[in-house]
Amino acid sequence: MNRITRRTALLGAAALTAPAVAQTRPVRIVVAFPPAGAADIVARLLADRLRAAWDTPVVVENRAGAGGNIAGAEVARAEPDGHTLLITSQSIAVNRLLYARMPFDPMADLAPVAMAIQVPNVMVVPAGAPDRSVADVLARARAAPGRLNYGSAGVGTSIHLAGELFAHLASVRMTHVPYRGAGPAMQDLIGGRLDVMFDTLTVSAGPIRQGGIRALGVTTPARAPTLPEVPPIADTVPGYALSSWFAFFAPARTPAATVARQARDIGAALREPAVAARLAELGATPVGSTPEALAVAMRDEARLWEPIIRAANIRIEE
Secondary structure, eight states: OHHHHHHHHHHHHHHHHHHHHHHHSOEEEEESSOTTSHHHHHHHHHHHHHHHHHTSOEEEEEOOOGGGHHHHHHHHHSOSSSSEEEEEETHHHHHHHHBSSOSSOHHHHEEEEEEEEEEEEEEEEETTSSOOSHHHHHHHHHHSTTTSEEEESSTTSHHHHHHHHHHHHHTOOOEEEEOSSHHHHHHHHHTTSSSEEEEEHHHHHHHHHHTSEEEEEESSSSOOTTOTTSOBGGGTSTTOOOEEEEEEEEETTOOHHHHHHHHHHHHHHHHSHHHHHHHHHTTOEEOOOOHHHHHHHHHHHHHHHHHHHHHHTOOBOO
């Protein structure tokens, strides 16, 4: 009797321990920006789907600051065991061009997993602003160089670089006001404390519909399906074109099989009809790329922005 009882107890312990350990240790999705931004929206939208796919708790944690470097450094230091993911913007590809001292090397210390979404940026102004077109903003900027300010989610983010590209191509001077995320910047824009933003459509869509801000132009060469009445900025500033993307990364040295599965499951979650419909409402296009395609996108992004960053003499001495 004692032998049977002991054996049963050991088998029962073995059967319970392995699943319990796997299921009680969560996968962390570290978001490089505060709540309410595009990266945060995507992370929270996918968390439940990934929880079901992996049979493991998935928690979302916001680690904002330094253009995504705080979150990036945290994930770069994490154990490469599949339990930590970063979601950030294309700033991950250009920060090394901006920061005098980087706390990690994005190319060496992180493993690309999957591009999640692409989204247009949109030039927006407060609802009470006098501007009714991109040309109106240009006229004000030319009348008082440096007086017009524009907000961003932080130095080096797509929102910042969209403003720099606009100023560069239009030959105007505006004052950049960086925030610790798109959400806080949007609140100041709605309140009239900022003159203009080149925000992602995922964040701007709600305030535009609610009448808190006015859309003047989209950053893509064609009109956005969710804002068909808003013309491209390129109609006024020839050659202006960009879009934002947000992607998942893992710590370097995460096993290739783990990264491949994460990429497949993220892609499958993005293709779910309810997820795709919600993203479409926000003006975002689901991507769900391979790790290899994301690595190529990172290199292309750095090549695109390097001459503009150097021409604008943007350098951060943090």
